Amino acid sequence: MTATTLPAPGQSPKLHTKKLPSVAFLGVAVVALGLSAAICYGTGIGGWVLTLVVGLVLYLVGIFVAVNAVEGRRSARNRTWSALIHSAFVLAILPLASVVWTLVSNGLDRLDGDFFLTSMNNIGARDPNGGAYHAIIGTLEQVGIAALITIPLGVLGAIYIVEYGRGRFTFVIRFFVDVMTGIPSIVAGLFVLAFWVLIVSPWFNDGAPVFSGFAAALALSVLMLPTIVRSTEEMLRLVPAPLREGSYALGVPKWKTIMKIVIPTALPGIVTGIMLSIARAAGETAPVLLVAGGSAAINFNPFSAQQGSLSLFVFQQAGDASRFAPARAWTAALTLVALVLILTIAAKLLARRNRIPR
Structure with a gap:
């Protein structure tokens, strides 16, 4: 009033x-x-x-x-x-x-040096020791390989759709990317199992199929690719058209305009989409269980023998009958969240350094 x-x-x-x-x-x-x-x-x-x-x-x-x-x-x-x-x-x-x-x-109960420096190899149900060192190595290698495969493909695919793609072919690509976004992780794992593990890997192992961390990375790549493509595509579309037009008016080639103007402008949003896909990949359990086996021993070679991951370690320890297993599961879950948080902060800081100043 x-x-x-x-x-x-x-x-x-x-x-x-x-x-x-x-x-x-x-x-x-x-x-x-x-x-x-x-x-x-x-x-x-x-x-x-x-x-x-x-x-x-x-x-x-x-x-x-x-x-x-x-x-x-x-x-x-x-x-x-x-x-x-x-x-x-x-x-x-x-x-x-x-x-x-x-x-x-x-998760603080087992947050000690033994958890990060030992594996579950030869650890019995009554042994309070044992850690997730093998799972941490597996997660870093699998997610790292998947990121090396997927990030260039996803970003380049989005650039083609936004900057070069025209007509029905671009519509078909976008449609299949949308369909892949909803694919369950178990389906991606089954696809890699049927194609890579059972068909391709026997060529390099005297006719015997091989479970490996690389196969898990391929399955994670299938899950990461649509997220990166769609998020990058949306960020590139948000770049103002006058920025491109001003660059073209100065005689800058289109590829250099994309590399020097468009991508740096959209980089924070692109990094966010990439980190979302990495977080999803790091938390997947079914593909790793299907094609990597989930070994309890330390394996630094992602191309040979079985390999574990943090998400699979949480799944296994949560269902273990040992009274010491729940504490390991909670600490592994906390480690996984902290790992994704550290990677996200590092990526954000890197994107902030490389973006165009205003």
């Missing part, structure tokens, strides 16, 4: 607006939460989760009524929607915070 006072002679007019004090919002929140607890626990219809939900609804209603009485309907709608947006943000953050807290609280 807005009121304008008449100015005195020789004075300029002033606009005075009533405003609800900040302490009133805290009071409304306390009353809403108390009323919600009385309703939920008094009637026995739910616990603390339902209490928070009902309290949020009552808080929004109370904010609208209180602000409408003091500041007017327009300000009440604005305050209510702002509170709703902030509440949605908090609700979206809560699951992430819960996951992080669960990983950290449960």
